[in-house]
Amino acid sequence: MNTITTLTEFILKEERRYKNATGSFTLLLTHIENAAKIIASHIKRTGLVDILGKTGAKNVYYEDVQKLDEFSNKLLVDLLSESGQVGYLASEELPEAIEVDKKGQYNIFFDPLDGSSNIDTNISIGTIFSIYHNDGNLLKPGKKQVASGYIIYGSSVMFVYTFGNGVNGFTLDPGIGSFLLSRPNIKIPDGKTIYSINEGYYNMYESSTRKYLDTIKKEENITARYVGSMVADIHRTLIKGGIFLYPRYTKKPNGHIRLMFEINPLAFIIGQAGGMAVSDKKNPLDITPQKLEQRAPIVMGSKNEVEKYLEYC
Ligand code: AHG
Ligand code: MN
Ligand code: MN
Numbered sequence: 001m002n003t004i005t006t007l008t009e010f011i012l013k014e015e016r017r018y019k020n021a022t023g024s025f026t027l028l029l030t031h032i033e034n035a036a037k038i039i040a041s042h043i044k045r046t047g048l049v050d051i052l053g054k055t056g057a058k059n060v061y062y063e064d065v066q067k068l069d070e071f072s073n074k075l076l077v078d079l080l081s082e083s084g085q086v087g088y089l090a091s092e093e094l095p096e097a098i099e100v101d102k103k104g105q106y107n108i109f110f111d112p113l114d115g116s117s118n119i120d121t122n123i124s125i126g127t128i129f130s131i132y133h134n135d136g137n138l139l140k141p142g143k144k145q146v147a148s149g150y151i152i153y154g155s156s157v158m159f160v161y162t163f164g165n166g167v168n169g170f171t172l173d174p175g176i177g178s179f180l181l182s183r184p185n186i187k188i189p190d191g192k193t194i195y196s197i198n199e200g201y202y203n204m205y206e207s208s209t210r211k212y213l214d215t216i217k218k219e220e221n222i223t224a225r226y227v228g229s230m231v232a233d234i235h236r237t238l239i240k241g242g243i244f245l246y247p248r249y250t251k252k253p254n255g256h257i258r259l260m261f262e263i264n265p266l267a268f269i270i271g272q273a274g275g276m277a278v279s280d281k282k283n284p285l286d287i288t289p290q291k292l293e294q295r296a297p298i299v300m301g302s303k304n305e306v307e308k309y310l311e312y313c
Pocket of ligand 1: 092256
């Protein structure tokens with residue numbers, strides 16, 4: 001009996017559950033999958049092909065753009081525009097959204113390369129995407145997402161996504177160039193020992209955050225893990241349980257992580273896996289964005305850990 005399920009087979013099976021499905025979503029996800037494979041193959045050759053180092057340009061947040069950032073962004077813009085399924089697309093690397101085809105079925109937001117500061121150090125990085133129905137309004141709350149997901153370029157390349165009925169993970173088999181179902185129906189375990197935050201900002205956090213950190217560090221066998229690529233920190237949290245925190249601090253009074261490009265897609269995944277996400281004690285998926293590049297403080301992970309954190313807010 002064939003126990004192998006490719007991402008394409010899985011999406012098609014999902015599509016058959018919706019009688020009026022047109023194949024549009026499948027086509028869109030297939031274009032994302034193709035982009036992921038091409039980015040993955042480039043990342044594997046980082047340092048060999050000329051995609052290392054900075055381009056000298058600055059992105060909209062006035063941060064140094066790494067070449068792989070640019071390559072990934074351009075690839076996703078091109079492939080998604082050619083898919084025929086996109087109304088508007090917005091990238092963390094672009095100053096505003098691009099109108100591809102007003103009648104396109106879906107709007108897509110993406111962070112083409114998450115964890116850019118880690119590109120040259122062989123540390124896991126990722127791509128994040130968030131999909132909405134196209135009704136012309138781009139500033140919708142995250143609860144209106146149709147689907148979201150990420151690709152993590154780590155010791156293996158994984159494609160993890162939700163369509164609103166659970167979370168499934170697929171591992172790229174480089175030998176056949178296909179993503180194969182490797183982690184069906186992912187459920188986040190209860191948190192026990194892992195917290196993930198940039199402690200370098202400890203003195204700049206609010207007192208409630210510092211009090212929370214001081215207390216949990218007194219617990220038995222508590223462990224700190226912080227990669228600096230949100231996709232990697234969230235993927236570990238999804239698989240092992242725990243809590244990821246990127247609170248506001250004096251230098252980033254509105255938080256650092258982007259609502260549309262990072263928080264909404266990853267909070268949708270965490271929630272679908274039975275976890276919890278909060279931004280200033282609210283569900284971030286309820287926030288109606290005022291602008292595409294809006295940032296927000298974010299805490300997400302195992303429900304029991306996030307509820308414990310809320311006691312300090
Ligand atoms: P990006 O590379 O897309 O800008 O995202 C980086 C984000 C996120 O991935 C990570 O959790 C966070 O920045 C790390 O920020 P600090 O270096 O301030 O900890
Ligand atoms: Mn990012
Ligand atoms: Mn990025």
